[in-house]
Amino acid sequence: MKLIKRNGSEAVFDKSKIYFAVEKANAAVAEADRITSHQVEKITDKVTKKCAKLGRAVSVEEIQDMVEREIMSLGAFALAKAYITYRYTRELVRRSNTTDDKIMSLIECNNEEVKQENSNKNPTVNSVQRDYMAGEVSKDITRRLLLPADIVEAHEEGLIHFHDADYFAQHMHNCDLVNLGDMLQNGTVISGTLIEKPHSFSTACNIATQIIAQVASNQYGGQSISLTHLAPFVNVSRKKIIKAVTEELAGVGVTDEGAIAKIAEKRLREEINRGVQCIQYQVVTLLTTNGQAPFITVFMYLGEAKDEQERADLALIIEEVLLQRYKGVKNESGAWITPAFPKLIYVLEEDNVREGSKYHYLTKLAAKCTAKRMVPDYISEKIMLENKVDKNGNGQCYTCMGCRSFLTPYVDEDGNPKYYGRFNQGVVTVNLVDIGLSANGDMEKFWKIFDDRMKLCHRALRARHERLLGTPSDAAPILWQYGALTRLGKGEKIDKYLYGGYSTLSLGYAGLWECVYALIGKKLTEPEGEELGLEIMRKLNEYTAKWKAVENIDYSLYGTPLESTTYKFSKCLQKRFGIVEGVTDKNYITNSYHVHVTEPIDAFAKLELEAKFQKLSPGGAISYVEVPDMQNNIDAVLGVMEYIYEHIMYAELNTKSDYCQVCGFDGEIAVTEDEDGKLVWECPNCHNRDQAKMNVARRTCGYIGTQYWNQGRTQEIRERVLHL
DSSP: OEEEOTTSBEEEOOHHHHHHHHHHHHHTSOGGGOOOHHHHHHHHHHHHHHHHHHTSOEEHHHHHHHHHHHHHHTTOHHHHHHHHHHHHHHHHHHHTTHHHHHHHHHHTTOBHHHHTTOTTOOTTSHHHHHHHHHHHHHHHHIIIIISOHHHHHHHHTTSEEETTGGGTTSSOOSEEEOOHHHHHHHOEEETTEEEOOOSSHHHHHHHHHHHHHHHHTTOSSOEEEEGGGTTHHHHHHHHHHHHHHHHHHHTTTOOOHHHHHHHHHHHHHHHHHHHHHHHHHHHHHOOOTTSSOOOEEEEEOGGGOSSHHHHHHHHHHHHHHHHHHHHOEEOTTSOEEOOOOSEEEEEEOTTTSSTTSTTHHHHHHHHHHHHHHOOOEEEEHHHHHHHOBOTTSOBOOOOOSSSSBOOOOOBOTTSOBOOTTEEEEEEEEEEHHHHHHHHTTOHHHHHHHHHHHHHHHHHHHHHHHHHHTTOBGGGSHHHHTSSSSOOOOTTOBOGGGGSTTSSEEEEEEEOHHHHHHHHHSOOTTSHHHHHHHHHHHHHHHHHHHHHHHHHOOEEEEEEOOOSHHHHHHHHHHHHHHOOOTTTTSSSSOOOTTOOOTTSOOOHHHHHHHHHHHHTTOTTBOOEEEEOOOOTTOHHHHHHHHHHHHHHOSEEEEEOOOEEETTTOOEEOOEEEEOTTSOEEEEOTTTOOOOGGGEEOOEESSSSEEOSOOOHHHHHHHHTOOOOO
16 A cells, blocks of 8 residues: 655555554643553554555545544544644644655655656656646745635635646646647747748648647647648649659650659658658657647648638648558657557548548548547537537537637627637636535535535636736747737737637536436436436536626636546545545546446447537537447447437547557556555556556547556546447
8 A cells, every 4th residue: 555745755555653643642641631552553453444445545644634533533632632733733844845845856756646647748857847846836826825715725625626726827828729820821930030931731741840839838738730721731832843843854855744743743642741740750759848748639620621622632631640640650669659649630521421422531541540549539510510609600610729628609800700819718627526425415505505616616717817817928929929829019918818709718527427426326327317417517507608798708618637636536525525435436536527437338328428418518528438449340430430420529439559668569558456556557468567668548538648647547547348
């Protein structure tokens, strides 16, 4: 059994330390108030058993809470007071230096919580450590100076989660839908250097990667670009290549147009290959200022093309992207593996979704790629046009900003829909499970607590908004001055883009499954549970609509992609309510509205049910189905994709894609327990458990994570059931 110390480092659980701590407090009280050595041993044993029952590493604070309760249960109030007083005085001493201790544990790579916080960041690398160190300082300033005490307290107790507090001290926002088209067509500036309109497809791809890196270094969430913005440069290259080939062949007396066209097309394909390869390899090898590859999503939508020529050229790019992603990238050992980025989104539309449709060959290739590499994910044009209707009454289809954060429909002052160049201001998530358990089955009490938590979340969201007010464009020139979002002058404030629906502010929610079960003992898959779940979702939307009407800010409901927070929320719930069967008996809680990962349900029933909830999550949500190895059953993958097209706006298939560097095993690496009960990854072939010598890829929050996750998320991955 493991223990998490106060500075975040991991140690072996030692029950003798509990015994000696109680004995020390026992010696400090009058003899008449002392308990016996046998009672001290009983307290030690009971606390040890409770810790073991949790099935995860326990923190020092959790152990001390348990000790206090056990002492109180004996009626030894004087001893309890002595123990609490000692604990409090030690805490005062530690508080003066908490940030320093955490930073030192980061530098020495001893902070286990940080190691498992982000599955795509390596905490041993200097750039990542520097980002985490800055984050600790930012969180400290945020807690002490920038946020009201009750919001800080609610965050620390797990009632809400104030996302990305490690970036809050700076005037930074969450995620972007980058206006790559404007930047390529009209030029941009990167690090003080003017970048003009490119004269070839390969140059456009190279510039795009530089833009991606710059944007990632100036915000902290995901970003998305569209391949449609690169498509015009295919024809630019085509014309150049045809001219060059014509001149070359004329020099040797050849004027045959068929020969010229054939050679030119071959060279064009080679350039498209190089350009796409540039994006793939640049994205996975670039390091942004926070020490990780950019969280980038690439959107593939034929319906965005302005004419048939551009549509055909876009199809060429999409085909090459899928082919290269299917192939994968080589790891340091030279083996082909699944990269985490870029995330790919493929739009299912009438022209590609069915056998016989013009671009169905791309859909088949997408299915093959999904079966091997977990991407692309799928947006249904049909359902999105129904769900995303602007004020002109027109349905719109567009990409999310990263893994699942969707903008709300927006029409500019000229009456045109606008999505590229917009952004999300930030997220605050409510822990629905805590409200459900606090109500203790009383629905009237539930809605009262619900209302109080909504007021708390609203004030926390306002803090995010107000932190951005007054931000000068100079804070992030690539975003505000040079086209990624807009083109303000130097010194201009960004304030007008924080109102009127141009950007969004997200009310996140988590644990709908457990909340409903805590209230009425029913699952979302049962009629009564489904109805209550939908009622809660409708109520959440009522609050965001009310705030928006009063403040002219686009508050939007967002299905939070919990990563490390799923573990944090679970631990807080266990501390407040103990182990409640079906609610807090896991070391994770369920993302957003999802059906619980252990629930036996087939893929089609799951997607049909979750579509109802997804529609009520306009600020972002994604559904998934867990599938076995489907590489030899592409027809089944295509069947799921057709079902997605007809029934749900945004969904993905979760497969497995792992590699053991010790023995070369290429398959599913499983989760097992070590001798201390800690969940670890193990190769089924050679039993290698060295995480540095394996490549594990799993989708956890919309994005693919590559290694590794905290104990709560690891348990969730381990317990997932297959839906096909």
